[in-house]
Amino acid sequence: MTTSTPQPAAPRSAPASRPGYVHGYSATEARRLGDQADTLADLLHSGTAYPPGSRVLEAGCGVGAQTVHLLAASPGVLLTAADISADSLAQARARVARQVPGARVRWHHGDLHRLPFPDDSFDHLFVCFVLEHLADPAAALAALRRVLRPGGTVTVIEGDHGSARFHPHGDAARRVVGHLVRLQADRGGDALIGPRLHPLLTGAGFRDVVVEPRTMSADGARPAEADAFTRRTFVAMVEAVRAEAVAARLTTAEAFDRGVAELRRSAEPGGTFSYTFSKAVAVKP
Amino acid sequence: MTTSTPQPAAPRSAPASRPGYVHGYSATEARRLGDQADTLADLLHSGTAYPPGSRVLEAGCGVGAQTVHLLAASPGVLLTAADISADSLAQARARVARQVPGARVRWHHGDLHRLPFPDDSFDHLFVCFVLEHLADPAAALAALRRVLRPGGTVTVIEGDHGSARFHPHGDAARRVVGHLVRLQADRGGDALIGPRLHPLLTGAGFRDVVVEPRTMSADGARPAEADAFTRRTFVAMVEAVRAEAVAARLTTAEAFDRGVAELRRSAEPGGTFSYTFSKAVAVKP
Numbered sequence: 001m002t003t004s005t006p007q008p009a010a011p012r013s014a015p016a017s018r019p020g021y022v023h024g025y026s027a028t029e030a031r032r033l034g035d036q037a038d039t040l041a042d043l044l045h046s047g048t049a050y051p052p053g054s055r056v057l058e059a060g061c062g063v064g065a066q067t068v069h070l071l072a073a074s075p076g077v078l079l080t081a082a083d084i085s086a087d088s089l090a091q092a093r094a095r096v097a098r099q100v101p102g103a104r105v106r107w108h109h110g111d112l113h114r115l116p117f118p119d120d121s122f123d124h125l126f127v128c129f130v131l132e133h134l135a136d137p138a139a140a141l142a143a144l145r146r147v148l149r150p151g152g153t154v155t156v157i158e159g160d161h162g163s164a165r166f167h168p169h170g171d172a173a174r175r176v177v178g179h180l181v182r183l184q185a186d187r188g189g190d191a192l193i194g195p196r197l198h199p200l201l202t203g204a205g206f207r208d209v210v211v212e213p214r215t216m217s218a219d220g221a222r223p224a225e226a227d228a229f230t231r232r233t234f235v236a237m238v239e240a241v242r243a244e245a246v247a248a249r250l251t252t253a254e255a256f257d258r259g260v261a262e263l264r265r266s267a268e269p270g271g272t273f274s275y276t277f278s279k280a281v282a283v284k285p
Numbered sequence: 286m287t288t289s290t291p292q293p294a295a296p297r298s299a300p301a302s303r304p305g306y307v308h309g310y311s312a313t314e315a316r317r318l319g320d321q322a323d324t325l326a327d328l329l330h331s332g333t334a335y336p337p338g339s340r341v342l343e344a345g346c347g348v349g350a351q352t353v354h355l356l357a358a359s360p361g362v363l364l365t366a367a368d369i370s371a372d373s374l375a376q377a378r379a380r381v382a383r384q385v386p387g388a389r390v391r392w393h394h395g396d397l398h399r400l401p402f403p404d405d406s407f408d409h410l411f412v413c414f415v416l417e418h419l420a421d422p423a424a425a426l427a428a429l430r431r432v433l434r435p436g437g438t439v440t441v442i443e444g445d446h447g448s449a450r451f452h453p454h455g456d457a458a459r460r461v462v463g464h465l466v467r468l469q470a471d472r473g474g475d476a477l478i479g480p481r482l483h484p485l486l487t488g489a490g491f492r493d494v495v496v497e498p499r500t501m502s503a504d505g506a507r508p509a510e511a512d513a514f515t516r517r518t519f520v521a522m523v524e525a526v527r528a529e530a531v532a533a534r535l536t537t538a539e540a541f542d543r544g545v546a547e548l549r550r551s552a553e554p555g556g557t558f559s560y561t562f563s564k565a566v567a568v569k570p
Contacts, residue, residue, distance in 0.1 A: 167480035195452035198504040215498035
C-alpha cells in the first residue's frame with residue numbers, strides 16, 4: 001500500500017535551506033541516481049535492516065533511488081519518505097510502486113529542517129547523500145534528532161569525492177573532479193563530507209557514533225562493474241556539471257573534456273577506479 | 286623450529302634493484318613497522334590462510350612485521366621468508382622466535398628478482414608493502430611467478446598514500462604527504478601503487494586477478510586506534526622523511542612541521558583519518 005500525506009506547496013524557505021542541488025533534477029540525473037543506487041545497494045545497505053513495524057523516516061529520499069533498497073532490506077517497516085522536491089517525490093512514489101509494490105510508505109513533501117512530526121516519533125532515521133548538499137548539516141542533524149525517539153538510531157551515508165582514486169592517474173581528471181567539488185561548495189554543500197560525519201553526529205548530540213568506510217572498486221577487467229559504477233555513476237556525475245563549470249570559468253570546455261576522457265580511461269582494460277563512502281550509525285541518548 | 290639457509294653476502298645488484306628504502310632501517314622504523322602490522326593485522330590478513338604443509342614464500346619479509354601474522358593465520362605452513370637486507374632478516378628471525386616460537390621458517394638472504402629456488406617450487410606467494418619500493422615491480426612479479434607452481438596463488442598487499450583522507454583537512458598536511466610520495470618516487474618507488482596492482486598482476490601473466498580495497502579508518506573518539514594507526518603508523522612514517530625532505534629542498538623545516546601538526550589533529554577528538562590498502566590475489570595459470 002502506498003499512502004500519502006497531502007503535499008503542501010514548496011516551503012518558502014527551500015532556496016535558503018537547500019540552495020540548489022548541484023546534480024540537478026533532469027531525467028538523466030534521475031536515471032543516474034537509480035543506476036548508482038542499484039550498483040551500490042549491497043555495499044551501502046548491508047547491515048541496515050529494521051524490524052517489521054519500525055517507524056522509519058528517510059529524510060531526503062529524492063527520486064527514491066535508495067528508498068527501494070531500504071524497503072527491500074526491511075520488509076514490513078512503516079516508512080515515511082520526505083523530500084523538499086515535489087517532482088522528486090512523485091518519481092520516488094512511482095519507483096516504489098513499480099519495484100516494491102507492497103510497501104507501506106507515507107510521502108511527505110517538506111523541508112527536513114522543519115518537519116511537522118511530533119518529538120520522538122520515529123524509531124530510526126535514514127539519510128543518504130543528503131547532508132553533502134546542505135549549507136548547515138549540523139542544524140539538519142539537530143532537527144532530525146528531535147523527531148527520533150531516545151534509543152533510536154540514525155544512519156547516515158555520504159561520499160567523499162576526494163577519496164576517488166583512478167589509474168591511470170591524470171592531472172586533468174583530478175581537476176574536473178575538483179570543479180564538481182568547487183561548484184557544490186559554491187552552493188553551500190560539501191562533496192568531501194564523509195570524513196566529517198563523526199564530528200557532525202557527535203556535535204548534534206548523538207552517541208555511540210560508529211563510522212565505517214565502505215569502499216567501492218572497479219577495474220577494467222570487470223567491464224559490467226566498471227560501466228555501472230565508474231562510467232554511469234561517477235563519470236556521469238562529473239560530466240553533468242560541464243556547462244556550469246565552463247560558465248563559472250573554472251575551466252574551458254576542452255580542458256574539461258580532456259579530464260573526463262582521462263577519467264573514462266580508468267574504466268577501460270588496464271584501468272582501475274575506487275571511491276570510499278562513509279556509513280555512520282549513531283544513537284539518540 | 287626456526288631453520289635457515291646460509292646467508293650470502295649482499296648481492297652486488299642490490300642498489301640497482303632496490304635503490305634505497307625510503308623509510309630507512311632504524312630501530313624506530315622497525316618499531317613503527319611492528320606497530321603498523323599489529324594494528325592492521327585483521328584488516329590486511331583476513332582471508333589469507335594457507336593449509337598446513339603449504340610451501341609459502343614471503344618475498345620481502347623485512348623485519349618480520351607481517352611474517353608473524355602470516356604464521357599466526359596459517360599454522361603448519363612451510364614458510365620461506367626472503368629479504369635483501371641481512372639486518373632486517375636478523376630482526377625478523379628474532380621477532381618470529383619471540384612471537385611464533387613453533388613456526389618452521391627457512392630464512393633466505395637475497396634479491397627477490399633472482400631467487401635461487403627451482404621453478405614451481407612454492408604453492409603460495411605473499412608480498413606485502415614491497416612492490417611500492419621497487420623500480421620495476423612488473424619485473425619482480427615476473428621473477429616471483431617463476432618460482433610459483435601452476436595453480437598456486439600470489440597475494441599482494443600495497444598502500445596508496447593518495448588515498449589518505451583526514452579531517453580537519455589542511456593543505457600543509459596534504460603537502461607533507463606529497464613530499465613522502467615524491468621522495469619515494471625519486472628512489473624509483475611508487476607510494477601510490479595500490480590502484481596499479483590489477484594491471485601489474487595481469488601484465489605479469491597471472492590470472493583470476495581480484496583486487497579488494499581494504500580501508501582503515503580511525504577517529505579521535507577511539508583514542509587507542511587513532512594513536513596506533515594515525516599517529517604511530519601514518520604520521521610517524523611521514524615524519525621520518527623530515528630531514529630528507531628539507532635537504533632535498535622540497536620544503537622548509539617550518540612548513541614540514543606545520544603539515545605534520547595538521548596531520549596530527551586528525552588523531553585528536555573531532556578528527557578522523559582513513560587510508561585505503563589494496564589486497565590482490567591472483568593465480569599462476
